[in-house]
Amino acid sequence: MKIYLVGGAVRDELLGLPVRERDWLVVGGTPEQMVLQGYTPVGKGFPVFLHPQTKEEYALARTERKTGIGYGGFTFYTGVDVTAAEDLCRRDLTINAIAKDETGRITDPYNGLADLKKKILRHVSPAFTEDPLRVLRVARFAARFFHKGFSVAPETMELMKKISQTGELDSLPGERVWQETITALNTNNPEIYFEILYQCGALIYFFPTLRENYQPADNNMCCPASTAMMMAAEEGQNSLIRFACGFTPWKSCLADSVACYQQISAMVKQLKIPSKYAEVLLAVVQHLPDLIAVEKTDTETLLRCLERMDAFRRYERFLVITTACDYLLRAAKKQRGQQGWLKEAASACQKVNVGKIVAKGLRGRQLADEIRTARLKKIEKCLHAAGTPCPDNRAGQ
Ligand code: ATP
Numbered sequence: 001m002k003i004y005l006v007g008g009a010v011r012d013e014l015l016g017l018p019v020r021e022r023d024w025l026v027v028g029g030t031p032e033q034m035v036l037q038g039y040t041p042v043g044k045g046f047p048v049f050l051h052p053q054t055k056e057e058y059a060l061a062r063t064e065r066k067t068g069i070g071y072g073g074f075t076f077y078t079g080v081d082v083t084a085a086e087d088l089c090r091r092d093l094t095i096n097a098i099a100k101d102e103t104g105r106i107t108d109p110y111n112g113l114a115d116l117k118k119k120i121l122r123h124v125s126p127a128f129t130e131d132p133l134r135v136l137r138v139a140r141f142a143a144r145f146f147h148k149g150f151s152v153a154p155e156t157m158e159l160m161k162k163i164s165q166t167g168e169l170d171s172l173p174g175e176r177v178w179q180e181t182i183t184a185l186n187t188n189n190p191e192i193y194f195e196i197l198y199q200c201g202a203l204i205y206f207f208p209t210l211r212e213n214y215q216p217a218d219n220n221m222c223c224p225a226s227t228a229m230m231m232a233a234e235e236g237q238n239s240l241i242r243f244a245c246g247f248t249p250w251k252s253c254l255a256d257s258v259a260c261y262q263q264i265s266a267m268v269k270q271l272k273i274p275s276k277y278a279e280v281l282l283a284v285v286q287h288l289p290d291l292i293a294v295e296k297t298d299t300e301t302l303l304r305c306l307e308r309m310d311a312f313r314r315y316e317r318f319l320v321i322t323t324a325c326d327y328l329l330r331a332a333k334k335q336r337g338q339q340g341w342l343k344e345a346a347s348a349c350q351k352v353n354v355g356k357i358v359a360k361g362l363r364g365r366q367l368a369d370e371i372r373t374a375r376l377k378k379i380e381k382c383l384h385a386a387g388t389p390c391p392d393n394r395a396g397q
Contacts (some may be wrong), residue, residue, distance in 0.1 A: 001029040003058070004084055004099035004107065005266045011095050014116055015148065024051075024058040025087055025099060028080050042309060061087040066130045070171020076128070085109040093141065093156075094122050115153075119145070122153040132168040136180035137162045137198035140202045146189040164201035167364045174272035177206055185239045191226045191247060206271065209249045209263045225250045227331035228324075237323070243277050244284045246323035250332070253285050254292075254299070261285050270347075281307070284328075291325045291342070299379045302345045303372065311346045318346060341383075348382035351376040 009022040031047050039049035039058060047060040058164035061082040066076045084099050084107050091097040094112040102335055107111065110124045121141055128134055138160060142152050152160075163169065190215075196274070198214040202241055202351035213225040222230075229246035252260040264285055268278035311318035322343055352374045 002027045002084075002101065004101050006088070006099045007091070007096055007237075009102050010098045010106075011112075011116070013100075014098070014113070015145075022054075022056050024056060024083060025061055026058050027082070027084050027087070029060055029079060031060070032242055033058070047078050062090070063087070064090045066127070066149050070168050071131055071173075071176065072171070074112075089125055090127065091124055092128060092131075092137055094124055097124050114273075119148060119150045120153050121145075121150055121156060123156045123159055126159075128156070128159050129163050129166075129168075131267045132163050132172055132310070133176060133180070135163050135169065135197070135200060135202050136172075136177065136184075139193045139202075139231075140180050140184040140187070143184045143187040143191075143193035146187075146225045152196060160200035160202070164205060169202060169205050170215045171379050174270060177271055178273055181260065182239055182243075185229075185242045185246070188233060189230070189358065190233055191222075191230050194226070194246065199369060207247070207267060209252070209260070209267055210247065212249055212251050213246070223250055224332035225329055228327035231325050231331060232324075237327075240277060240280055241324050241327070244280050245327050247281050247286050248288065248324075250328065250329060253288055257285055257289050265358075280320050280324070285316065285322050287321060288325055288328065291322070299345075299376050299383065302342065302379055303349075303376055305342060306346050306349065311342075313351060315346065315350065319343070344382055345379045347380040352378055352381055 004025045004027065006025040009019045009025045012019050021110055026049075031041065031049075032045070034049045035041065038052035040049045040052070042050055046062055049058045050056070051058060060078045061084060062076045062078040063082055063086050064076050067073055067075045075397050088097040088099060088107070088109055094103070094110045094115045096112070097108075097110045098112040099107040101107070115122050121138055123134075123138075134312075138152060138156060142150060167232065181193070184190055184231070187193070189271060194203060194207075194210065194214045197206070198211070213223045225246055225248050228248075229242050232242045232245050247264075249260055249264070254350065256394050261282060264282055267273075269376075273281075287305075290305055290308065304394065306312065306318075309321065354371055357370050357374065358367065360370075
């Protein structure tokens with residue numbers, strides 16, 4: 001029995017990157033031997049075991065055969081006769097198909113080392129087309145390693161186009177698409193993920209509403225949504241803000257936010273996007289036109305805008321929405337700063353002591369009116385204290 005370190009751990013080590021997770025390949029071993037040595041089997045459809053101490057995954061070498069459609073349609077063969085090279089052959093990219101034994105000796109049957117040097121994401125074999133998940137994985141690796149100078153090999157891009165055209169993408173569950181997408185959003189260059197998916201035809205398939213954001217413009221300018229997402233990534237914003245920026249169909253949203261809202265609702269449902277993300281995106285699409293239009297000096301308009309955004313009951317969500325809109329407006333080089341005023345107004349309104357007003361014994365309309373009046377006063381005071389300078393000079397700094 002021989003054990004190799006494989007996959008991402010070998011790749012990242014060779015790239016000089018920190019190793020996050022270690023996967024091991026066991027050649028010449030049987031399930032019985034593994035159990036005897038204290039490993040715990042994990043129910044994954046093929047023999048994978050957890051190490052008794054480290055809990056890292058040890059998989060018996062296997063070959064696979066396509067027997068059904070799409071992502072799950074494989075049968076596996078594991079036997080003591082399966083070699084490391086045979087196991088590595090079923091992997092997606094050459095840079096992910098390098099193994100290292102306990103002495104540090106590298107097994108590299110598909111020239112992954114050369115591709116690491118050339119900074120190329122290249123498929124291992126024509127069997128690449130058998131699993132549509134690989135389209136998303138390659139786009140994700142392209143985003144992750146873009147800053148290192150990596151790009152997708154033209155011949156691999158051709159296979160990705162082929163997968164996108166055959167209808168195989170249909171077999172990917174929404175959750176799996178989301179899992180790859182959220183991981184890509186957290187890379188240094190999430191825009192590359194969407195650009196690669198656009199180039200191979202998968203973007204239009206999964207996220208039809210995003211076509212306008214990622215198709216190259218005649219003037220070579222990036223769309224504000226893509227630029228906003230890049231800025232948010234550069235400034236270390238979390239995936240929620242990056243997602244809300246990159247997934248807002250900018251032009252459609254400004255042209256007809258109601259229709260846009262409906263399209264986005266359908267997309268988030270179909271892809272089963274977690275509600276925390278879906279809600280924020282829908283709120284951005286709904287309120288972006290409002291945020292562009294709102295005027296700083298009109299306290300009533302400011303308050304109405306805050307009420308429409310549910311800013312008092314859901315203050316944290318309001319902050320996320322306005323931050324995402326801020327990036328979008330900055331990226332579009334639109335007049336910036338109204339959200340700054342809104343945030344200040346919302347923060348001032350937070351200081352209204354609602355409990356004290358309720359304690360006065362007011363009910364219904366009267367109570368609501370009193371709270372509104374108190375909030376209007378706070379907004380007025382906040383604008384007055386600031387001397388109502390030009391908003392661009394304040395929030396834009
Ligand atoms: P990450 O650092 O993002 O986890 P990784 O390469 O370790 O990257 P894993 O999903 O943990 O990614 O997979 C481990 C290894 O298994 C990969 O390096 C690759 O060799 C192989 N692999 C995983 N998924 C696929 C797939 N869908 N098709 C082919 N090979 C795959």
